[in-house]
Amino acid sequence: MDTNGTSIATGVPIPWCELRAWIDEHEQAPEKLSREQLMALSYLVPFTTEPDLVDGDYVSELMLLAQGQRRTLPTFQDSDSIDVPEKTSMMKKWRTTCTVPWLSCSFPVDGFSYAQGEQPPLFASKKKAKQYAAKEALRFIKSNQIKPPNTTPAAPAVVQTSPTPIASPVGLPPPPVSFLFPPPPLPPPPPPQFYHPVDSQPQDSQMLSPISPSPPSQVAPRTSHTNNDSELDDDADVMTRINKLCHRLGFSTPGYVIVERPDQFRFFDGYALFHSGDVVPRDLTTVNGIFGKKQTKLEIAYKLHHWLTEEDIRRQSQVDGLFEG
Numbered sequence: 001m002d003t004n005g006t007s008i009a010t011g012v013p014i015p016w017c018e019l020r021a022w023i024d025e026h027e028q029a030p031e032k033l034s035r036e037q038l039m040a041l042s043y044l045v046p047f048t049t050e051p052d053l054v055d056g057d058y059v060s061e062l063m064l065l066a067q068g069q070r071r072t073l074p075t076f077q078d079s080d081s082i083d084v085p086e087k088t089s090m091m092k093k094w095r096t097t098c099t100v101p102w103l104s105c106s107f108p109v110d111g112f113s114y115a116q117g118e119q120p121p122l123f124a125s126k127k128k129a130k131q132y133a134a135k136e137a138l139r140f141i142k143s144n145q146i147k148p149p150n151t152t153p154a155a156p157a158v159v160q161t162s163p164t165p166i167a168s169p170v171g172l173p174p175p176p177v178s179f180l181f182p183p184p185p186l187p188p189p190p191p192p193q194f195y196h197p198v199d200s201q202p203q204d205s206q207m208l209s210p211i212s213p214s215p216p217s218q219v220a221p222r223t224s225h226t227n228n229d230s231e232l233d234d235d236a237d238v239m240t241r242i243n244k245l246c247h248r249l250g251f252s253t254p255g256y257v258i259v260e261r262p263d264q265f266r267f268f269d270g271y272a273l274f275h276s277g278d279v280v281p282r283d284l285t286t287v288n289g290i291f292g293k294k295q296t297k298l299e300i301a302y303k304l305h306h307w308l309t310e311e312d313i314r315r316q317s318q319v320d321g322l323f324e325g
Helices: 016-028 035-044 058-068 126-143 235-249 293-324
Strands: 075-078 082-086 089-093 096-100 105-107 194-197 208-211 255-260 267-273 287-291
Touching: 035 082, 058 126, 075 126, 096 126, 105 126, 235 293, 255 293, 267 293, 287 293
Parallel strands: none
Antiparallel strands: 075 096, 082 089, 096 105, 194 208, 255 267, 267 287
């Protein structure tokens, strides 16, 4: 083709202007293109492009990860076939969705696997579509792993080294902090990191800063009495018990401050917030890097329930001691 837009093979000018006008007209038109028009376009540009899958069994890798952490196994769901123009014929292609129960999320996910507003990719085989879904789930899990931050040694007056903290009952260590992806209630994981607010004033917008974890011997397990968290049936059960304990102990009904992390997609920090007259230490209910608002609130509730139950037992023991004396 020469610079004047003429086909060298035929000598007939190519109607580029008319072609652009046709594209503009049909791009805004509501009616669909005919089969012949779609076929002609597929000769010029592909309708879909499959992501490159490096050789590997991502489905097996994801299943092994779930089994190794004693998680509920992910599930896969194939979509109905979609006809895509491919030059001389309409080819059937598929999508597969991988649901990861402990993340409460399905992959591929909008805004992570592909740009927001776009459609997830299609594949010529269900096997490739399943491998792609598993690959995206693994990539999401690995990219959001939180490592303990490198912090400089704190000043001598650290919160957990004080023999009798003013805001917490004597001898009561803080409950363990959840992992990034909270495991099942039994067995409870060891605490990798504790956090406390920078400022002790109850402001909803305050930031959370890390502190060094207490020695393992000082950390109390979550289930240390008969009324433990593993006996809670569901979210409503733990909320109901918290309200009853707060009423019995003379505390106000708590609120839940949950803030999304600016550098992590759908991950949240949070804590329970009481009125100014209450003495529940905020750092005992603080959680960090939890996936999903619902799971973040539930993690806060479990930690709060643990502390309220221990406080109720402590007060009852004091009363029993008065009668025994």
